[in-house]
Amino acid sequence: MLVQILGAEKCIEVGVFTGYSSLAIALVLPESGRLVACERDMTCLEVAKRYYDRAGVSHKVNVKHGLAADALKSMIQKGETCSYDFAFVDAEKRMYREYFELLLQLVRVGGLIVIDNVLWHGKVANPLINDAKTVSIRNFNRSIMEDKRVSISMVPIGDGMTICRKI
Template identity: 80%
Template sequence: MMTSAAVYGGWVFPQISTRLCTRCAIFARPNGVSFRHRKRFFLTTNCVSDMAVTIASDHSYGNKEVISVTPHIYDYLLTNVREPPILRELREETASMRGSQMQVSPDQAQLLAMLVQILGAKRCIEVGVYTGYSSLAVALVLPESGVLVACERDKNSLEVAKRYYDRAGVSHKVDARHGLAADTLNSMIENGEGCSYDFAFVDAEKRMYQDYFELLLQLVRVGGLIVIDNVLWHGRVADPLVIDKKTESIRSFNKALVDDERVSISMVPIGDGMTICRKR
């Protein structure tokens, strides 16, 4: 049995035993398989040093091997992330603040920035800014004529983000909006900005995910991307015994996305789980 805790995306997970953490279990499941069928799905974990490799014993899953993210592996991952100095400074300052676990991890931010670059995005939206790590990562790769509408309800957090936008020289690309994100998105739709955005990232109130998604579908163009964070919710979504409102909301949202023909989707186990939706 491993005695260390797994740290990933700013969250600390309990020690990993031979039962494996639910984060990795969901990675091994195909879309549409009910978690209530978990008795038919067996996992075994082999520990080598401080690394755990889990194998799905059900042959219908192809004996899939999944690496559990341990502190050793996560440290290695971070050493292979290209993190600009300004982002590292923001991450380190945020680490001392209340709610620092809300900040996305460097590997997540790197993925978001790459998606924006691949898409050739010029107009972006972020719902839930906190201190601005992810929005700064996106703004840094936007063209000079690009714009990122950054929605945040906490004024103090937004002030930190704006300070770093200034320091990074990207303030002219960021339209920081203080207030409820739903109000901001509705006003953008009313202002005739529908289908004019290329990319959106959501990391805000979990019980509002479906509402944010519906609003963003009106604002993002066909072929554009909507990325939603925390869809694995620390593994709680995979545990049928967890029935708090936030967890239930994310479960319902994930299920709705699987059935939503308006988008193509890919759920990836990075950070606390992210789903990438491409509008059809």
């Protein structure tokens, strides 16, 4: 829905897993639209590719196998800054800060960066839980709340999702 409302044509997904969200994005992109889908696990990519093929959207999806941070840095080096409309992040939680900083360079002003799992099963609100992933997400949430480069809305549905609009 967000991709449609935005009229997005160029999107990025960081963390594909089975391809559910990237498929949803690709299905609503215009025929000329493109999605860069970053995933380090080849088994996950093979599952996702089967769904892209079955849905007839493979031509819209540019799969990048490897570390997402490396793929995003490469896109920046190739001059793709400020050229993407939408990004969705559901990958290694301890990397959220780095992904966010890289995506801020790639997404245009007015574009959206959506981060999944920001409530982390409610653990981020429990000060007694201090494992590395929970602390990382907690710190990330705090930092984007204070970040003047974006306006945000945290949607407390499921495991929580933060929608960031680049200013």
